[in-house]
Amino acid sequence: MKKLLIAISILISVSFFTASAQNKSFELTNDEINTMNxxxxxxxxxxxxxxxxxxPVDLYKKYKINLWCTDSIWNHDQQSIKKIRDLGSTRHFEMIPLIDWFTKDNSLTGEAGVSYLIKTDEATILFDLGVNEKDENPSPLQKNMTRLGIKPEDIDIIVISHNHGDHVGGDKWEGxxxxxxxxxxxxLKQMPVYTPVEMTYPGLNPVCTPLPTKIARGVATIxxxxxxxxxxxxxxxxIxxxxxxKGIIIISGCGHQSIEKILLRTEILFNEPIxxxxxxxxxxxxxxxxxxxxxxYVVVGKLPWExxxxxxxRANCELIKAxxxxxxxxxxxxxSDGSIAIFKQEFPDEFVNIRVGERIFIGN
Structure with a gap:
């Protein structure tokens, strides 16, 4: 009941900010129009x-409205969301990339999507399902799972980061x-599925989790x-x-939220350090x-011509260093490779490669 009331409160807040936007002026200035043109x-x-x-002018105005609304909702949520106090912990953490661009060796398939298998003491979680760009069967995800000895039956929970084709298994599923x-x-076997927006799957009942949600001992969505x-x-x-x-390990799909907001949200939710x-x-x-x-053209926080x-x-790296x-x-x-090179320079001791089949393990 408490979660339901919070969810209703958030929906009311979204409606309020959307309605409030109607009363504000988002007309473009001459400088904005000239720069865009x-x-x-x-x-x-x-x-x-x-x-x-x-x-273009209509798109720009809509973007300004969306930016104002999302900033307002973010500020509201940061003040209203409470800590998850009963999260618990896991002694062991393991992440095996099943889909990403680079691979551990040539026997595995890389592609421009994400799927990570996350293992804790009590749960095996599949985070995203790649892109399957060529609409194959078996897909690159399935081929890599077979090569790594992982079966769909091994998975206890599925979490979708966001509804984009490179994370839900293909563009046709996104639509x-x-x-x-x-x-x-x-x-698929019966298992919990957590999605950020309303989604479906035959025979399963995915749960939309706009709110931070504990999904297993020591594991939550933010x-x-x-x-x-x-x-x-x-x-x-x-996740x-x-x-x-040790503390909190954050696993991100695309990071459209921005590293700053991910870090700030995590610090509000948990007492443990990141x-x-x-x-x-x-x-x-x-x-x-x-x-x-x-x-x-699609960098969050940037206009297409920025x-x-x-x-x-490097400023984002400083947020992590702090x-x-x-x-x-x-x-x-x-x-891009240039960005990865910067991260390697900034974090010579902390950086780990994310490659399909290359295990990342933290344990006590």
Whole structure:
């Protein structure tokens, strides 16, 4: 009942901020219009991309509204969300990347998506399901699971970070608000599934978790955090695992929330220090590998004509250093080689590679 009341409160808050936005002026200034028009004129790809979504001025105004609403909701949530006091802990933490760009060896398949198997004392959790870009059966995820000796029956819990194709098993599943291991939806054993938005799966009853939610002893989601990019509002949740005598390890899918908000939310939820941050944090500094030209237009907190800079990445590293975090891993599925190189420089002792099949283990 308490969670229901909190959820209702959040829904009322969302409605309030959305309604409040109607009473504010989000008209563009002349400087904003001129800057946007100059950027569009000088960038053919940007012009084409904006044309797919609508009139640039309307898109810009909608973005300003979304930004105001999500900032207001964030500030409200940070004041109202309470600590998870009965989280418990696990003596052992293990993360095995099943899908990411780089692999441990050539027998495994890499792709531009995320799927991590997380093991604790009591639970085996599948965090995201990759992208299956070629719509294969068996999918790259299934091939890697077989190669690593992992069966679907071994999984106790599924958690979806956010409803994007590279995390739910393919673009076709994103459009249907569902997910899958492969190009169809095979029967799965009964298990809890936690999603940041309403999703379905045949025979299962996924639970939408906009609020921080304990999902196993020592494991919780940190709740959905919304951040808009110019073209959409993205709601994403991360996982937090409390390792005994170490602290909280955060596992992120894409990091659309921003590392700053992820860290701040985690500090509100738990008394334990943050021990590690692992996964995707969306630093497409330059075009490389799978990080194509379109990535530079969809950086959270940036207008499409603004570019992520080295200084901004280093500033994010300082946020991690300030907390004396001892374990840092950056996914290559949404961060470029230049960004990964910066993280390796900034964290020479703390950095671990995230490669398919390469086990990350913390234990007592």
């Amino acid at each position: 100059a950027a569009i004129k000088g960038d053919t790809n940007l012009s084409k991309l904006l044309g797919l979504f609508g009139e 249907k608000n569902t997910f899958s291991f492969t190009n169809h939806q095979p029967p 709740g959905g955090i919304h951040n808009p990019v110019f073209f959409a509002d993205i709601g994403e949740q991360a 937090a695992v409390n390792v005994e005598n 021990y590690g941050v692992l996964g995707g944090f969306h630093y497409p500094l330059e075009e490389t590998r799978n990080i194509g030209w379109i990535y530079k 570019r992520l800079t080295v200084d901004e990445i 907390r004396k975090i001892k374990l840092v891993g950056l996914s290559a599925h949404d961060s």
